[in-house]
Structures are given as C-alpha cells and as structure tokens.
Amino acid sequence: MLYMLTELSIRDFAIIDQISITFNEGLTVLTGETGAGKSIIIDAVQLLAGGRGSVEFVRHGAKKAEIEGLFTLDRKEHPIYQVGRDFGIEISDEQVVLQRTITSNGKSICRVNSKLVTLGILREFGKTLIDIHSQHETQSLMDPESHLELLDLYDPEAMKATKKEYSYLYERLSSLKTRYKELSENEQEMAHRLDLLEFQLQELEQANLEPNEDTALEEERMSLANFEKIYTALQDAYNALYGEQKGLEWVNTARTALDVSSNFDSFISDKAEEISNHYYALEELTYSLRNYSESQQYNPERLNEVESRLNEINRLKKKYGPTVNDILHYMAKIEEEMEEITNKDSHLAKLSEQIEEVKKDAYLEAKQLHDMRVENANALMDEIKNELKDLYLEKATFSISFQQTNHDEAKFGEQKLHKNGFDRVRFLISTNAGEPLKDLHKVASGGELSRIMLALKKIFAKHQGVTSVIFDEVDTGVSGRVAQAIAEKIYQISSSSQVLCITHLPQVAAMADTHKLIEKAESNNRTATKVEELTTDQQVVELSRMITGTKLTETAKDHAKELLDMALTFKSK
Incomplete structure (x- = not known):
C-alpha cells in the first residue's frame, strides 16, 4: 500500500x-x-x-x-x-x-x-x-443532477486541462453577458449611474492626487513632527565624530600609526590600507551629517499643510480605496465606465462580438468535453456490466444516456451552456x-x-x-x-x-x-x-x-x- x-x-x-x-x-x-x-x-x-x-x-x-x-x-x-x-x-x-x-x-x-x-x-x-x-x-x-459528476470521476486527469480551459471561457462568457445586460437594460438607472460617476470623477480631479502621495506625505509628517529629535541626533553623531579628541581623529591616529610600519609587514600594510578606506568613508559620512543638519529647518506651517492634505486624502480613502494608488486606479475605471455609458451603442456592439467569439470557443471546448465523456461512458458501461455480473x-443492463444535442457549429446558440459544458446525462438500468x-x-x-x-x-x-x-x-x-x-x-x-x-x-x-x-x-x-x-x-x-x-x-x-x-x-x- x-x-x-x-x-x-x-x-x-x-x-x-x-x-x-x-x-x-x-x-x-x-x-x-x-x-x-x-x-x-x-x-x-x-x-x-x-x-x-x-x-x-x-x-x-x-x-x-x-x-x-x-x-x-x-x-x-x-x-x-x-x-x-x-x-x-x-x-x-x-x-x-x-x-x-x-x-x-x-x-x-x-x-x-x-x-x-x-x-x-x-x-x-x-x-x-x-x-x-x-x-x-x-x-x-x-438524482440525475449528480450523474454527470459521477461520470467525470471515471478519468478526471484526462479531462483536467479541457475542463480548466472551459471553466475559464465559461466564466469569461458569463462576465461579458452580465456586462451586456447591465449596459443595455434600464436607461434610467444608467442615467443615474452616469450622474454619480461624473460627481465622483469631479471630486477626484479636484483633489489632484499624485501616485504614492500618501506615503510621501506620511514620511514628511513623521520628519516634521520629530524635528527636535532628528536635529539632536544629527548633532550628537557629528560631534562624536568630528573635532579634537573625537572619533575621526582617533581613527586617523590609528591610520598614521600603521602607515609608519606598513613597509615592514604585509599584514600591517593590508590593515593600514583597510583603515585608510574606513577613515575616508567616515570623513565623508561626517560631512554628510553636517550638511544635512544645516539643511534642517523647523517649519510648523508646512506641518499644518501636510496634516491638512493627509486629512483630505484619508477622507477620499474612506470612499474610494485604501491607498492613493488604489484611488487613482478607481478613477481610471470611472473614466472607462463613463466612456462606455456615453458611447453605449458602440460598446454594446463590441460586447456582442466578444460574446459570440467567446461563446464559439466555449462551445468548441464543451464539444471536446462531450466527446471525451462519450468515450468514457462507453468504457464505464462495459466495466459496470462486468462488475454487476459479479x-x-x-x-x-446499464446505460448512460446523453441529452439530445446539436453540435452543428453554425447553430451554437441552440445549446445552453452550464458550468460543466452542455452535457446532461442520466444513468439508466434494466x-x-x-x-x-x-x-x-x-x-x-x-x-x-x-x-x-x-x-x-x-x-x-x-x-x-x-x-x-x-x-x-x-x-x-x-x-x-x-x-x-x-x-x-x-x-x-x-x-x-x-x-x-x-x-x-x-x-x-x-x-x-x-x-x-x-x-x-x-x-x-x-x-x-x-x-x-x-x-x-x-x-x-x-x-x-x-x-x-x-x-x-x-x-x-x-x-x-x-x-x-x-x-x-x-x-x-
């Protein structure tokens, strides 16, 4: 086992x-x-x-x-x-x-x-x-409704790829039909929907949002709100490194001491070069700390502006999405839907073409599923006959009956698709x-x-x-x-x-x-x-x-x- x-x-x-x-x-x-x-x-x-x-x-x-x-x-x-x-x-x-x-x-x-x-x-x-x-x-x-599922258990691996492709096409077809129905029915609802979308678009356009703006503003607010801590940290770090008897001077002392004997020992020579590199890197870091410290300015007015802008963005987030990028994505969808409603007739024609195209592909996959099921049904009936004898x-006499279907590709619309194709089967016995x-x-x-x-x-x-x-x-x-x-x-x-x-x-x-x-x-x-x-x-x-x-x-x-x-x-x- x-x-x-x-x-x-x-x-x-x-x-x-x-x-x-x-x-x-x-x-x-x-x-x-x-x-x-x-x-x-x-x-x-x-x-x-x-x-x-x-x-x-x-x-x-x-x-x-x-x-x-x-x-x-x-x-x-x-x-x-x-x-x-x-x-x-x-x-x-x-x-x-x-x-x-x-x-x-x-x-x-x-x-x-x-x-x-x-x-x-x-x-x-x-x-x-x-x-x-x-x-x-x-x-x-x-229950005849369960018979198709039982038949598909006969050789599920062989049908797996075809069923997956059909499921994708069936879901796509259902989605297109739903959109067609929404766009073609109830003129009054469409008019109300257009009014709502126009209001939302106007509100979002007036906000003049930028990608990732909320993230950048939150970082800026954090910096402004903690100005004193930031400035003190920069000063303390700079003072610890630069000046008499400070960190940078002691590193320089160590560098000089090794340089004196670098010609006599390869290890000292390597370490002298290594500590020199660290010294110059620390020196560059010290200058960066000094320059950034000098650029810091406490600006309470800017903090108020940032807080106000974030409040406005948070208000919009409650209505349109958890982030500014989500809001901008929703804004793009609004424009697309407004364009669809405004040019409804041309979009209905396009949807109709897509529906027919996807329907044809779905029927081809459903036909392939049907052919595989017929083959499986014949093999299953033979096996069941032998098992029942035992x-x-x-x-x-056991038989698997398929509902009468028309597979003429020119008459695809006559067969109603469901989530498992167009087959409906019944188990019959005498x-x-x-x-x-x-x-x-x-x-x-x-x-x-x-x-x-x-x-x-x-x-x-x-x-x-x-x-x-x-x-x-x-x-x-x-x-x-x-x-x-x-x-x-x-x-x-x-x-x-x-x-x-x-x-x-x-x-x-x-x-x-x-x-x-x-x-x-x-x-x-x-x-x-x-x-x-x-x-x-x-x-x-x-x-x-x-x-x-x-x-x-x-x-x-x-x-x-x-x-x-x-x-x-x-x-x-």
Missing part, C-alpha cells in the same frame, strides 16, 4: 472519551452492537475531512472535541503534494496530519501539518485523502431481461442501488488514487450470495486503496485483513466507546455473534470458521 490512514486519535467526541486507533493496509472491518459507536468513528473521520461540525459532537462536560489523523505517503506522485503547494503547506517526511477541534461554544479550529487553515482548505485536503461512502451517498444515484445482477431501460430511481431497489454504487467505487478506486475508502453500512438490505459477492467486491477495492468498512454482515467481516470490535463500556457512571483488535479466535466468536445474534452455538462457530476459510481461499486467488 503506497498511502493510507495510519493513526486516528479521538478525544471527547460524542460518547468517545479517548481512543487511538492504528490502521493497517488492506481491508479493516469495524463491527459491534448497534449504538456502540461505529458510525461515530466515521462521523469523526468526516469532520477530519472537512465535514460540517456541531457543538453536539462535543462530549457532555468537555470543553472541546479533538480529532487527529495521520496519513502516510510512500511516493511523491500523490495529488496531495499539489494541494499542499497550492495552499503553501509543506509536506515533509511523506506524512500529512489533519487536525480538527470543535469547542463547546461552536468554534471550529482546523490544522494541516500544524498550520492553521480554513475549513475550506481542510476540505480540499480531506477529499484528496478520504472517500466516504454511506447509505446517504447511495441516494445520489437517484454482484449477481447478471441480467442487468434489472430484468426484456425490460426497457429506465431511470435508476424508477427501477432499482435499495439493495440494487448499493450494488451499483459499489461497482462504481470498484472502478473509480483505480482512477482516483484516494488514500482511504470508507464504507459505512453499504451492505444494508442484502444477504446470502449477494452478501458474499459484496464482501468479495469490497476486498478487491482494498487491493488498490486502503478500505475501512463498518458492517453487520458476517461475510464482509470474514474478509477483513484486520478486524476491530467497537464496544461500549461504563466507567465512573459514564459510557465510553472502546476499540479492540481481534485475534483469529476472537474473530470466530464475533462472527458467530453476527450470525446468531446473541446466543453462541457450536454450529455458528463452525459456520464462522467456514466463512474465514472461504475468505482465505478467495484472497489466495
């Missing part, structure tokens, strides 16, 4: 007092009674990945809930390194540490490698490292032979949806490079041979990504490389969650409990051992 969640530490979170869980490669299964805290651990991981927090997560009586996760990376190609560069966070020692703290007053504190970050930045790191799949996520299959949906293809939500049951999403995850795992895939009770509503097929599919996913799985199915639990039992315990009249990694014998007992409920029987134990043997046989293949 090249990268994975290695350590998870949780403190004062819901019913969890304090636990630290070490995770291994492959498939880790979490089991336990309902209410023991299995899903709470997944909730903690979701918060670590940037999920929405709440004060309700803070354990009763505690000041804050703390979650920390250590991720190890064994190669520099992982996309998390680019995320780190994007946000100026160094990733060293091939490790990433995500931290999330929620205080009892609702404040959320996020850190990545000990550096404070916003929740949005934490979320960017989280989605690159963790992929959580729950029963709720399965419902996204029911999950005992061998009679199912679960029985001879039945027509229909939308998923009209055909598929809960168990079938879980299997379809699991098939997608199996395919996407090798494309996305996510560090850890987490399944939270995705096997609800299935049993028998389908449960065994789901267990095998989840194990196959763990061959390319670390998998953490909460399950109530003994078939899935038997497939685990590491089996952890989640239990509740009472201490000091408080309930807390504890986690224990099971040995093989303990795993047999836990599997027996999952099979029979509460009462353990020899038959259940035999069945549990049989499940473990079947799992070992499957893994060996």
Whole structure:
C-alpha cells in the first residue's frame, strides 16, 4: 500500500472519551452492537475531512472535541503534494496530519501539518485523502443532477486541462453577458449611474492626487513632527565624530600609526590600507551629517499643510480605496465606465462580438468535453456490466444516456451552456431481461442501488488514487450470495486503496485483513466507546455473534470458521 490512514486519535467526541486507533493496509472491518459507536468513528473521520461540525459532537462536560489523523505517503506522485503547494503547506517526511477541534461554544479550529487553515482548505485536503461512502451517498444515484459528476470521476486527469480551459471561457462568457445586460437594460438607472460617476470623477480631479502621495506625505509628517529629535541626533553623531579628541581623529591616529610600519609587514600594510578606506568613508559620512543638519529647518506651517492634505486624502480613502494608488486606479475605471455609458451603442456592439467569439470557443471546448465523456461512458458501461455480473445482477443492463444535442457549429446558440459544458446525462438500468431501460430511481431497489454504487467505487478506486475508502453500512438490505459477492467486491477495492468498512454482515467481516470490535463500556457512571483488535479466535466468536445474534452455538462457530476459510481461499486467488 503506497498511502493510507495510519493513526486516528479521538478525544471527547460524542460518547468517545479517548481512543487511538492504528490502521493497517488492506481491508479493516469495524463491527459491534448497534449504538456502540461505529458510525461515530466515521462521523469523526468526516469532520477530519472537512465535514460540517456541531457543538453536539462535543462530549457532555468537555470543553472541546479533538480529532487527529495521520496519513502516510510512500511516493511523491500523490495529488496531495499539489494541494499542499497550492495552499503553501509543506509536506515533509511523506506524512500529512489533519487536525480538527470543535469547542463547546461552536468554534471550529482546523490544522494541516500544524498550520492553521480554513475549513475550506481542510476540505480540499480531506477529499484528496478520504472517500466516504454511506447509505446517504447511495441516494445520489437517484438524482440525475449528480450523474454527470459521477461520470467525470471515471478519468478526471484526462479531462483536467479541457475542463480548466472551459471553466475559464465559461466564466469569461458569463462576465461579458452580465456586462451586456447591465449596459443595455434600464436607461434610467444608467442615467443615474452616469450622474454619480461624473460627481465622483469631479471630486477626484479636484483633489489632484499624485501616485504614492500618501506615503510621501506620511514620511514628511513623521520628519516634521520629530524635528527636535532628528536635529539632536544629527548633532550628537557629528560631534562624536568630528573635532579634537573625537572619533575621526582617533581613527586617523590609528591610520598614521600603521602607515609608519606598513613597509615592514604585509599584514600591517593590508590593515593600514583597510583603515585608510574606513577613515575616508567616515570623513565623508561626517560631512554628510553636517550638511544635512544645516539643511534642517523647523517649519510648523508646512506641518499644518501636510496634516491638512493627509486629512483630505484619508477622507477620499474612506470612499474610494485604501491607498492613493488604489484611488487613482478607481478613477481610471470611472473614466472607462463613463466612456462606455456615453458611447453605449458602440460598446454594446463590441460586447456582442466578444460574446459570440467567446461563446464559439466555449462551445468548441464543451464539444471536446462531450466527446471525451462519450468515450468514457462507453468504457464505464462495459466495466459496470462486468462488475454487476459479479454482484449477481447478471441480467442487468446499464446505460448512460446523453441529452439530445446539436453540435452543428453554425447553430451554437441552440445549446445552453452550464458550468460543466452542455452535457446532461442520466444513468439508466434494466434489472430484468426484456425490460426497457429506465431511470435508476424508477427501477432499482435499495439493495440494487448499493450494488451499483459499489461497482462504481470498484472502478473509480483505480482512477482516483484516494488514500482511504470508507464504507459505512453499504451492505444494508442484502444477504446470502449477494452478501458474499459484496464482501468479495469490497476486498478487491482494498487491493488498490486502503478500505475501512463498518458492517453487520458476517461475510464482509470474514474478509477483513484486520478486524476491530467497537464496544461500549461504563466507567465512573459514564459510557465510553472502546476499540479492540481481534485475534483469529476472537474473530470466530464475533462472527458467530453476527450470525446468531446473541446466543453462541457450536454450529455458528463452525459456520464462522467456514466463512474465514472461504475468505482465505478467495484472497489466495
């Protein structure tokens, strides 16, 4: 395994007092009674990945809930390194540490490698490292609006450059259309806007501002306001250097002393030359101090002028910008906008030309996105067909339908662009032979949806490079041979990504490389969650409990051992 969640530490979170869980490669299964805290651990991981927090997560009586996760990376190609560069966070020692703290007053504190970050930045790191799949996520299959996003997950790297270029063109097109609408609509508003701009321009022109004037005036004010200190400093420095028994004379004495013997020793000769250079530099500095001191004049009238000018500039800053340069930039924008409004018709014609030009470029990129999606859709449908066979949906037919589109370049305006191009797709399925293809939500049951999403995850795992895939009770509503097929599919996913799985199915639990039992315990009249990694014998007992409920029987134990043997046989293949 090249990268994975290695350590998870949780403190004062819901019913969890304090636990630290070490995770291994492959498939880790979490089991336990309902209410023991299995899903709470997944909730903690979701918060670590940037999920929405709440004060309700803070354990009763505690000041804050703390979650920390250590991720190890064994190669520099992982996309998390680019995320780190994007946000100026160094990733060293091939490790990433995500931290999330929620205080009892609702404040959320996020850190990545000990550096404070916003929740949005934490979320960017989280989605690159963790992929959580729950029963709720399965419902996204029911929403056709999410299908295009799911399709684009098939080969995101191949589409990255084209999507980036299209996004730039789409934003540019939207901006041009907005400006066209503002300029073409509501003559009365435009007239009022022009009056306002004329007033602002007149006020700024009367101010007669110069670039960097505020900075220069503030420096001058500082000098004038501290005239006495400046003058005293100059005089003291000059007097310390120039005159009888002063610094410059003593340096000259040292220079003369070395000059006498400079012919007898190379070291003395070098130092004599060096001290001579210092002497002449100090002499020049002394003259500069004297001349600058003589140029100083206290001018209270000028100080008043500077204060008055700065007050005027500060008044303008409150209205037009934080610096004089910003105000001048705003002034240039005013002149440009006034010219646009005054010559509205010519600008509307120019905007219309720009809109058509950018629209054409945007459609070309959207068409390229469409072609790539069609190619990906065909490959994805073939892969899903094979995966569904393994999950005992061998009679199912899965299809990705594209909305009817007209790609004739002469009729570009007929297709409505959106932020992802012009494509709208729907996932269709027929679960029985001879039945027509229909939308998923009209055909598929809960168990079938879980299997379809699991098939997608199996395919996407090798494309996305996510560090850890987490399944939270995705096997609800299935049993028998389908449960065994789901267990095998989840194990196959763990061959390319670390998998953490909460399950109530003994078939899935038997497939685990590491089996952890989640239990509740009472201490000091408080309930807390504890986690224990099971040995093989303990795993047999836990599997027996999952099979029979509460009462353990020899038959259940035999069945549990049989499940473990079947799992070992499957893994060996």
